[in-house]
Amino acid sequence: MRWIVLLAGLGVLLPSLALADNGRLLATGGASSIEGAAGGGITPWAVLGGYGEQGEWGVSAFATTVNLPDYRLDVAGLALAYDNRVELSFARQRLDLGSLVHTLNLPEDNLGQDVLGLKLRLFGDLIYDQWPQVSLGVQYKHQRNFLIPSLVGAQRDRDTEGYLSASRLLLGAAFGYNLLLNGGVRYSRANETGLLGFGGDRRDSRSLLKEGSLAVLFNPRWALGLEYRQKPDNLSFAGESDWADLFLGYFPNKHLSLVLAYARLGEIAGLDHQNGPYLSLQGSF
Numbered sequence: 001m002r003w004i005v006l007l008a009g010l011g012v013l014l015p016s017l018a019l020a021d022n023g024r025l026l027a028t029g030g031a032s033s034i035e036g037a038a039g040g041g042i043t044p045w046a047v048l049g050g051y052g053e054q055g056e057w058g059v060s061a062f063a064t065t066v067n068l069p070d071y072r073l074d075v076a077g078l079a080l081a082y083d084n085r086v087e088l089s090f091a092r093q094r095l096d097l098g099s100l101v102h103t104l105n106l107p108e109d110n111l112g113q114d115v116l117g118l119k120l121r122l123f124g125d126l127i128y129d130q131w132p133q134v135s136l137g138v139q140y141k142h143q144r145n146f147l148i149p150s151l152v153g154a155q156r157d158r159d160t161e162g163y164l165s166a167s168r169l170l171l172g173a174a175f176g177y178n179l180l181l182n183g184g185v186r187y188s189r190a191n192e193t194g195l196l197g198f199g200g201d202r203r204d205s206r207s208l209l210k211e212g213s214l215a216v217l218f219n220p221r222w223a224l225g226l227e228y229r230q231k232p233d234n235l236s237f238a239g240e241s242d243w244a245d246l247f248l249g250y251f252p253n254k255h256l257s258l259v260l261a262y263a264r265l266g267e268i269a270g271l272d273h274q275n276g277p278y279l280s281l282q283g284s285f
Contacts, residue, residue, distance in 0.1 A: 024051045024084075026220040027251040028126055028169065031259045032062035032282050035115045035193065036077040036091030037137060039165070040227045041261055041278055042243050043211040045182045046135035046167035047126060048087040048119065049079035050284050051254050057082055064280040066263055070271045072096045077115075089117040095195050100271070111195045112144035124166075132168035132181075139163075141194040152237045152269075154197025155204050161188035163211075178217040180225070185210060191234055192268060200234030207232045215249070223249040241266025245278060257282045 030038045030047045039045030041064070050058020058081040066073040077091030095111040117139045124131035139161055143149060146157035165184035173179040186209045189199045199205075209232065215225025229243040247261035261278035268274045 024053060026254060027217060027223060029284055031249060031257050031280055032060060034064055034075050035117060035139060036079055036089035037117045037119055038079060038087060040213045041247060041259060041280060042227050042229045042245055043213055044137060044163065044165055046133040046165040048081040048084055048121060050081050052081055053084055055083060060282055060284040062280060062282040066278045068274040068276040070098050070100055071268060071274060085121050087119040091115045093195065107147055108145050111148060113194045114142045114144065116140045126167055126169050132166045134166045137163045141190060143194055143197050146197060149197030153201035153235045154191055155199035157197055159189065159198035161186060161190060174216045180215040182213040189232060189234060192240065202236045203234045221251050238270035239267050255284055
């Protein structure tokens with residue numbers, strides 16, 4: 001809650017502190033994914049954080065919470081972008097294990113992870129180039145509570161993964177409304193994005209995983225969309241479901257965004273039907 005109050009205050013104050021020009025369209029900076037990179041909630045997009053253009057800086061900070069029947073995921077982080085070319089991001093994640101702690105007599109009541117990301121725009125543009133905007137990202141992940149993941153078969157507490165994303169905003173393409181399309185592939189062996197470590201007793205090599213998003217911008221301030229993220233299945237003790245969500249984004253100005261979603265995360269660590277509300281608040285300048 002302290003992060004949410006702080007970011008709401010930033011949304012009021014940042015217009016007087018803005019470093020970036022007004023060249024980029026509202027909402028084209030995206031929101032913040034749970035791993036810190038700019039984009040949707042569960043998948044990064046090819047866009048870079050903030051609204052900085054050539055020779056300008058863009059900065060964003062965010063807080064996200066996902067409430068599930070048996071777990072709660074809280075994430076906070078920030079991203080720094082320069083020249084609309086390169087983005088550096090950081091996110092800290094905490095997954096509270098809820099009643100599972102007492103049911104299974106677990107040695108820890110939460111799982112945590114730090115994610116350091118680097119994203120580089122390779123070519124293209126979200127709107128104006130003949131090619132979509134294409135970005136290459138690398139994320140270094142460090143699982144901070146490795147005892148439980150090691151007991152269920154995870155092979156390591158840190159790893160590096162890469163992803164390639166392409167994004168395009170099609171003006172007036174959805175019955176007169178703007179349509180954003182994003183597709184990507186990820187090369188990873190992270191269990192539950194890394195919260196349950198990396199690699200497993202069933203499979204310890206990286207997999208090529210698909211992810212994507214689409215959103216309709218009903219006006220410059222509102223967006224409604226879907227996301228999908230494929231997951232690996234490295235651990236024999238439990239299955240790992242692909243993730244999806246339905247989200248509504250509100251962008252009152254270039255300095256504040258709010259995303260509300262219904263996240264369908266499926267089975268997590270042996271407990272099925274882990275679906276629930278997702279709320280994210282971001283301040284940008």
